[in-house]
Each structure stands twice: as structure tokens, then as C-alpha cells.
Amino acid sequence: xxxxxxxxxxxxxxxxxxxxxxxxxxxxxxxxxxxxxxxxxxxxxxxxxxxxxxxxxxxxxxxxxxxxxxxxxxxxxxxxxxxxxxxxxxxxxxxxxxxxxxxxxxxxxxxxxxxxxxxxxxxxxxxxxxxxxxxxxxxxxxxxxxxxxxxxxxxxxxxxxxxxxxxxxxxxxxxxxxxxxxxxxxxxxxxxxxxxxxxxxxxxxxxxxxxxxxxxxxxxxxxxxxxxxxxxxxxxxxxxxxxxxxxxxx
Amino acid sequence: xxxxxxxxxxxxxxxxxxxxxxxxxxxxxxxxxxxxxxxxxxxxxxxxxxxxxxxxxxxxxxxxxxxxxxxxxxxxxxxxxxxxxxxxxxxxxxxxxxxxxxxxxxxxxxxxxxxxxxxxxxxxxxxxxxxxxxxxxxxxxxxxxxxxxxxxxxxxxxxxxxxxxxxxxxxxxxxxxxxxxxxxxxxxxxxxxxxxxxxxxxxxxxxxxxxxxxxxxxxxxxxxxxxxxxxxxxxxxxxxxxxxxxxxxxxxxxxxxxxx
Ligand SMILES: Nc1ncnc2c1ncn2[C@@H]1O[C@H](COP(=O)(O)OP(=O)(O)OP(=O)(O)O)[C@@H](O)[C@H]1O
Ligand SMILES: [Mg+2]
Numbered sequence: 425x426x427x428x429x430x431x432x433x434x435x436x437x438x439x440x441x442x443x444x445x446x447x448x449x450x451x452x453x454x455x456x457x458x459x460x461x462x463x464x465x466x467x468x469x470x471x472x473x474x475x476x477x478x479x480x481x482x483x484x485x486x487x488x489x490x491x492x493x494x495x496x497x498x499x500x501x502x503x504x505x506x507x508x509x510x511x512x513x514x515x516x517x518x519x520x521x522x523x524x525x526x527x528x529x530x531x532x533x534x535x536x537x538x539x540x541x542x543x544x545x546x547x548x549x550x551x552x553x554x555x556x557x558x559x560x561x562x563x564x565x566x567x568x569x570x571x572x573x574x575x576x577x578x579x580x581x582x583x584x585x586x587x588x589x590x591x592x593x594x595x596x597x598x599x600x601x602x603x604x605x606x607x608x609x610x611x612x613x614x615x616x617x618x619x620x621x622x623x624x625x626x627x628x629x630x631x632x633x634x635x636x637x638x639x640x641x642x643x644x645x646x647x648x649x650x651x652x653x654x655x656x657x658x659x660x661x662x663x664x665x666x667x668x669x670x671x672x673x674x
Numbered sequence: 675x676x677x678x679x680x681x682x683x684x685x686x687x688x689x690x691x692x693x694x695x696x697x698x699x700x701x702x703x704x705x706x707x708x709x710x711x712x713x714x715x716x717x718x719x720x721x722x723x724x725x726x727x728x729x730x731x732x733x734x735x736x737x738x739x740x741x742x743x744x745x746x747x748x749x750x751x752x753x754x755x756x757x758x759x760x761x762x763x764x765x766x767x768x769x770x771x772x773x774x775x776x777x778x779x780x781x782x783x784x785x786x787x788x789x790x791x792x793x794x795x796x797x798x799x800x801x802x803x804x805x806x807x808x809x810x811x812x813x814x815x816x817x818x819x820x821x822x823x824x825x826x827x828x829x830x831x832x833x834x835x836x837x838x839x840x841x842x843x844x845x846x847x848x849x850x851x852x853x854x855x856x857x858x859x860x861x862x863x864x865x866x867x868x869x870x871x872x873x874x875x876x877x878x879x880x881x882x883x884x885x886x887x888x889x890x891x892x893x894x895x896x897x898x899x900x901x902x903x904x905x906x907x908x909x910x911x912x913x914x915x916x917x918x919x920x921x922x923x924x925x926x927x928x929x930x931x932x933x934x
Contacts, residue, residue: 473811499813507811513804517796527812 425486425504425583425615426451427472432481434467441467443639445481449632454609454616456626458661459636460670465619466510468636469585472617473507474498503531506581510588510619512572514560520547521556524575531579546574551600566593573601577608584608584616590625598625605629623662627651635661637670699899703817704891707825710818720823728789728824728890729831733838735788736781740839743776744768744846752855761855765862766869768847769840773874774934777840778832779926782885785832786918790893793824794914797897798907806898821898825890832886833879840878877933884929885922892918 427449434442441464449455457465470476472483474490482489485501493501506527514523524543528534534542543556550570560568573589589605590598602625608614609629620626626633627647634644635658643650643658653659660668747768755761797820800806809816844866852859893914900910 470807475807475810495815499815502811502813505811507808509804509808511804513808515805515808516799516803530812530814 427583427615427617428482428484429468429472430482430484432468432471432483433479434464434471434476435479440639442471442478445636445639445641447634447641447644449615449617451615452609452613453631454605454618454629455632455634456618456620456630457634457636458620458623458626460661460672461621463636464639465636466587469507469587469617469619473502473505473585503579504582506576506579506584508569508572508576508584508586508589510591512560512568514568514571514575516560518559519556520552520558520560520563520571523560523571524578527575527579542578543574546578547571549577549604550574551597566597569593570597570601573604580612582614584614586616586618588619588621590620590622598622602629623664700891700895703821703895703898704825704887706817707821707891707894710815710822711826713818717819717823720819721827724823724827725831727792728785728827728886729834732785732788732831732835735784736835736839737842739780739784740772740777740842741846743780743839744772744843745850747771747776747843748847748850748855752851761851761857762861762865764851764855764857765844765847765866769844769866769870770874772840772843773870773878775878775926775930777836777843778878778882778885779922781835781839781882782832782889782922783919785828785835785886786889786915786922789828790889790914790918791911793890793893794897794900794911795907797821797894798900798910799897801898801900802902802907816898821890821894824894825887828886828890829883830886832882832889836879836882840875877929880933881926881929884925888921888925889918892921 429445429447429449432442432445433440445468457468459465467476471478471491474493478491481491483491488501490498490501514520515526518526521540521543524546525539528539528542532539547553547555550573552567552570552574555563555567555571560571563571569589569592573586576584576586584605586605590601593601605616605618606629609616616629618626618629627650630647632644632646633650634641635650636642637657643653643655645653650658650662656668657670660670666672748764751764751767752761755763755767797806800820806816806820809819848859848862851857851862896910896914896917897907900906
């Protein structure tokens with residue numbers, strides 16, 4: 425599914441967060457969104473999944489502007505999406521197993537035994553075994569993230585949206601998750617949108633990269649474009665320097 | 675700051691619009707939750723879980739408060755009735771007050787403290803930790819999933835708890851009257867049955883159902899629109915209890931005026 429973002433604007437009160445975002449998420453490819461903390465990356469993806477309504481602009485999925493859809497129509501489109509929230513957003517009244525099984529129970533008629541099998545398989549993919557009966561409050565931060573990942577991929581959706589899948593994971597586990605993203609993309613041809621603060625990981629998984637700054641896309645291109653760019657803001661960000669044109673808002 | 679008398683009107687106006695907004699929000703939540711009951715899918719297990727939480731798990735505090743209310747009421751009325759030798763009226767007057775007023779109102783207030791605050795805190799936490807967002811992105815209507823089972827179960831369970839309250843309250847007053855005040859037990863029972871109409875009980879149960887709706891709708895509304903952070907969740911829970919308790923007493927007045 426191709427996603428076109430056109431002239432997207434969003435303010436909270438007089439705080440302008442998105443100030444005219446234009447970009448295309450290519451079908452079947454992985455697009456990574458970079459940017460400073462608080463620059464509006466999560467706000468951007470919340471528009472893509474219809475949780476926030478823009479002040480202006482469009483988000484076109486398969487030729488349909490989803491910002492103008494009714495709830496029931498949006499729901500149909502959302503069935504193709506798997507979303508990992510930045511906070512993992514696991515249902516804390518359910519066990520890990522029930523969390524991962526949830527989308528399967530709600531949206532398929534699979535028999536119980538089959539669902540149990542899928543849950544086990546998806547948890548194994550993210551490196552978790554035998555945690556089905558634990559509650560989210562009994563997990564570490566990184567484990568929650570991975571359970572959230574398993575839940576997002578449970579239905580094998582066409583579009584995967586990951587808000588910082590590797591933040592808070594150790595380097596080895598981060599690489600495992602990066603491989604998982606590459607692998608799902610290759611195997612199922614999914615369209616992935618990944619928000620990340622991990623620069624080496626970004627270069628590894630991305631087909632396209634977009635960097636947000638002050639509510640706009642400062643640079644959109646493939647990893648080589650980013651490695652060779654002369655844009656001082658992007659350079660400073662990639663080289664993780666405190667000094668430069670990129671300002672830290674206080 | 676200079677004294678600006680016109681600011682008072684501004685303040686009153688602001689509070690009034692905020693009040694109307696909240697009232698509108700609560701009514702909309704109620705209507706939505708009821709309408710969504712009749713749309714598929716019906717998730718029966720969610721309803722049963724809520725009924726257990728609201729009904730079964732509240733029965734102990736309702737029994738406890740009911741027994742003591744009946745006992746103290748028998749004791750109090752006995753002082754008054756003794757003055758003109760009408761002690762045989764203790765049973766009927768306790769039973770009538772329980773069925774018409776104290777049963778529904780006190781059960782409602784007890785359940786508000788236990789259940790209303792818990793609902794606000796639970797939904798509030800789900801809101802601030804993006805669990806409600808996660809539900810909607812999985813194509814599930816959060817109002818149907820979270821609010822409808824709570825509202826419906828609460829409407830069903832409050833009358834049942836009230837029956838418990840009424841019954842144990844009358845039993846309590848019987849023991850008080852017969853064993854402590856030395857009245858005739860048979861007469862107590864006969865007078866009570868003779869004086870209390872089934873209509874009194876029904877109207878009490880109708881009140882209880884209304885209070886049940888209030889408890890769940892306000893609790894869910896406050897949680898659903900909780901502000902970010904632990905503080906927002908705490909505030910939602912406190913406000914849910916205050917608003918529900920006050921509304922129960924106000925609604926009780928109007929229901930009594932209308933129905934009796
Ligand atoms: N519901 C909201 N109401 C008001 N302001 C909001 C809301 N959601 C986000 N914001 C503001 O929008 C800005 C962008 O937030 P966002 O969560 O998108 O940042 P981010 O780029 O994801 O940062 P991070 O990398 O730290 O996750 C922040 O300044 C935040 O305060
Ligand atoms: Mg974010």
C-alpha cells in the first residue's frame with residue numbers, strides 16, 4: 425500500500441508541530457523517519473492511523489484520503505495495519521499471550537489451537553519464549569517493546585508502523601529486531617514505516633529516509649543520499665554533535 | 675491585580691460552559707454505549723467480568739452496610755416511637771425507608787466509592803498509556819469494548835445489590851427489635867408485610883438502576899477523557915466519585931418527586 429502525505433499541518437494550541445509535511449511512503453519498502461525528540465514523529469504516524477485529525481492536508485492510502493473517512497470506513501483500512509506504539513501500549517489487564525492473540529481473536533475465525541501456535545511463533549521471532557502467561561507489569565521495558573512487536577505482526581498486516589522499535593533494547597537485540605524488519609519486508613513485501621533514533625540501524629533497514637525538522641521534511645532520500653548530504657542540519661544530526669545549526673528547543 | 679467586577683461574569687460564564695460541555699459529554703457517552711450494545715459483536719465475557727466486579731465483589735460491603743443501617747435505624751426509630759407507644763411501627767418504617775430510599779441510595783454510594791473510582795482509574799490509565807489508541811487502531815470501537823459492558827452491567831447489578839441491602843437491613847432491624855427491644859417477632863413480620871407495597875420495592879429498584887447508569891457512565895467518561903499522567907488519572911478518579919455521589923442524591927430527589 426502506497427501512502428501519500430500531502431501538505432499535512434497540525435498545531436496544538438499555538439504550538440505548531442507539523443508545518444506542511446509532503447512525502448510518499450513507497451509500497452513494499454521500508455521508510456525510516458528521523459528527527460529530534462519532540463519534533464512530531466509520533467504525531468505524524470498518529471495521523472497515518474487516523475488517531476489525530478490534521479488541521480490541513482491529506483493522507484492518501486490506496487487512492488483514498490483517510491483523513492476524511494468515517495470511523496467504520498477507516499476501520500476497514502486499519503485492518504491492514506500493524507502498529508507498535510512508542511509506549512508498546514500492551515493491554516495490562518491481559519497476559520502477554522492474550523495480548524498477542526487479541527488481533528487474531530478479533531479479526532479471524534482461527535481455532536484456538538492455531539492461535540496458540542501463531543502466538544508462540546510470533547513471540548519466538550522477537551526472541552521471547554515461555555512468557556505467554558506473564559502480565560505486562562511483570563516485563564522489562566525491552567520485553568514489552570518486543571511483545572508489542574509480536575502483537576503488531578500477528579495478523580501479518582500489509583503495512584507495519586513501528587514507533588521506535590529498538591529504543592531501550594541492547595545492541596544485539598536491536599540488531600535482531602532490525603533483521604526481523606528486513607526479513608518481514610522481504611518475505612511478505614510489507615510497507616514499513618519506522619521511527620528511529622538508531623542511526624546505524626536506520627542505514628541497515630531503510631530504503632528511504634525522511635528527516636523532520638521544525639515541522640517540515642528537511643531531507644528525503646535513500647541511505648546514500650543521507651551519507652553524502654551537505655545539509656548542515658542533517659550532518660549534525662547524523663554525526664550526533666551538540667554544536668551546529670540544529671537547535672535544541674528548551 | 676486591579677479589581678475587575680466584570681471578570682466575575684467571565685468566570686461564571688466559563689464555568690457554566692464547562693459544566694454544559696461535561697454534561698453533554700456524559701449524555702453522549704451514555705447514548706453511544708447503549709446504541710453500541712445492539713451492534714455486533716457482542717462480547718459476552720466482557721459483560722460477565724464486569725458483572726462479577728460490580729455485583730459479586732460489591733456484595734460484601736453492601737451486606738455489611740445494609741445490616742448496620744437496618745440495625746441503627748431500628749434503634750433510632752424505637753426512641754421516637756416509644757414516646758407514643760407505637761413500637762410496632764418500627765418494622766414497617768424501617769422496611770419502607772430501606773426499600774424507597776436507603777437501599778438504593780446507600781448501595782449506590784457504596785458502589786460509587788468502590789466501582790466508579792476504579793472505572794475512572796482503569797480507563798484513565800488505558801488512555802494515558804495509549805491502550806485505548808491501540809484498541810482503535812486494531813479496528814475495535816473502544817466505547818463498545820470498554821464502556822458498554824460497564825454501563826450495562828452496572829445498570830443490571832445495582833438493583834440486585836439493592837435487594838441484598840434491603841433484605842439484610844430488614845433482617846438487622848428484626849434482630850434489633852426482637853432480641854434487644856423485646857418486640858414480638860411475628861407481629862414485626864406481619865406488620866411489615868402488611869404496610870410495605872411491592873410498588874415501594876419496585877420504585878426503589880428503578881432508582882437503583884438509574885444510579886447504576888450514573889456510576890458507570892460518569893466513571894467511564896472521566897477515565898476516557900483523563901488528562902496525561904498519573905495526576906490526570908488520580909484527578910479523574912476523585913472527580914468521578916464526587917460527581918457521581920452528588921448526582922445520585924440529586925437524581926434521588928427528582929425520582930422520588932416524580933414516582934411516588
Ligand atoms: N495530544 C497532544 N496534545 C498536545 N501536544 C501534543 C500532543 N501530542 C504531541 N504533542 C506535542 O507535539 C510535539 C511532538 O510530539 P511527538 O510525540 O510527535 O514527538 P516525537 O518526535 O515522537 O518525539 P520522541 O522522539 O521523543 O518520541 C511535542 O512537543 C508534544 O508536546
Ligand atoms: Mg515519539
